[in-house]
Amino acid sequence: MEGWIRESNTTWEIQWIIPNNAENDDGEMEEWLATGQMLTMTDSEGNTSMEYHLVDVKLDEGKIALGYVASLENLMAQ
Numbered sequence: 001m002e003g004w005i006r007e008s009n010t011t012w013e014i015q016w017i018i019p020n021n022a023e024n025d026d027g028e029m030e031e032w033l034a035t036g037q038m039l040t041m042t043d044s045e046g047n048t049s050m051e052y053h054l055v056d057v058k059l060d061e062g063k064i065a066l067g068y069v070a071s072l073e074n075l076m077a078q
Contacts (some may be wrong), residue, residue: 008041031059050075 014078020036039051051073 008043010039010041013038013040033057033059049073 015036015038020032020034021029022032024030033056035053035055035057037053038054039057040048041051042048045051052075054070056068057064
């Protein structure tokens with residue numbers, strides 16, 4: 001992941017964050033964090049692309065235990 005970030009010159013704009021708790025199938029409470037963010041990437045030739053990411057992460061003792069990412073790719077760069 002470090003190589004991808006470095007090579008694509010990626011910047012993030014966090015648009016929203018929602019913390020929430022949910023009960024799992026075993027009746028235990030889980031802590032989740034949902035975020036929406038716009039990524040802008042510029043390659044070594046100066047071409048810019050944008051992606052929107054919806055990221056859900058499950059937290060366990062303050063650390064990421066599980067994560068899901070859905071993305072819309074190839075958005076028009078402005």
